[in-house]
Amino acid sequence: MMDLPALFPDITPIPQNEGEEPPVCSISYAPEFVQAHDYLRALLRKDERSQRALDVTTVCLEMNPANYTVWHYRRRILMTLGGGGENSRCGGEMDEEVIEKDLEFADTLGGTNPKNYQLWYHRRALMEIRFRNADQEGRVEAAQKELGYVDKILEDDSKNYHAWSHRQWIVRTVNNPLLWKSEVDYSHSKILDDPRNNSAWNQRWFATHEGQIAISSAKGEGTSGIKCNDSQEGRVILSADMASEEAHYALCGAKLDPYNESPWRYLIGVLMEQWRYAHKKGNEVNITNATSLISDNIAQIRQMKQSLKDEPPTPDLASVSCVSLMSALVDLLELFVENKGLLEEASTLCKKLIEVDHVRRKYWRKRVQDMMSKIEKLT
8 A cells, every 4th residue: 555644745634523422333444444534535625636636546446446435536536637627527528548547447446346336337427428529430439348348247247237237328328220239139149148137138128129219210211110109208119010020039039948937028018018009099000010919929829838738848847837928828818808708718827827826826816806807897
């Protein structure tokens, strides 16, 4: 550790304020920790933005990478040293060399702290400046490099929420068709690595939905293939063709492992979205397309259900009911509230789920009651 008294002969350290009364149980900090933070408090009070102040933040962050105040102070110093001026905050100019060096510093701390909020926010703040100061080509290049860093983190932990969130922010911020297309491919690769990775399925949803606006605009198509509802959220609804492709993708994933709930939930999300949008708008063409799409998927799921019964994947699964498949089939059948036969089929499946899905037994009983009420109204 550096010799802080020698580095700061003109600074009087400020000890931590423990209040008027001595603490009942004080934290036993290491002497080096106490000294570094005493000098940090003195520098903060002066608002000194110098190289030596930056060095102190380095020391403090190496001891505690989760200290948001130190990260914030560090960024203000970097803005001053990196070309932003004494009055800059974290939204002005900063030399590329300064940004790159501090990203590397954050990387060294992130190795043992992959889920540290402050580290990820610091990277985002630096990348915001880098994106803002670059042209479109430069932004794409910088984004690809940062996405490579995120991929390295996901290689170690494929379900790291912070990494996936940062990845979405990068792609959404740069908003380039190339990145959106690449993200669909990337999520596909992660799904192949682990078909039960819900984070990867969620990323595919994100890329196929939000990315379609950028891709269509780049082709000069506007948003003709995209349906946007009138809600305040401004959610993107896939076109009928795109929804059919995504439903097929999910069903293929379900066929690889019918007992994996992830592709089933993705499938239900795609189909439910089409159904709700079509009926909200009341457009006959949309309703016909949604009905046809869902009916086709119901038929395929029935075939899968029969195939599992006739030819189970393994002998030990011969007597095991596929809860995920049955649950998805119930959700789709119940959409047809004016079709007594389909509601009765859904009710029968729910009764079976009461027997085999013990954890959600009460839930399925409630679903049976709801469906019986619907059936009675049709009688």
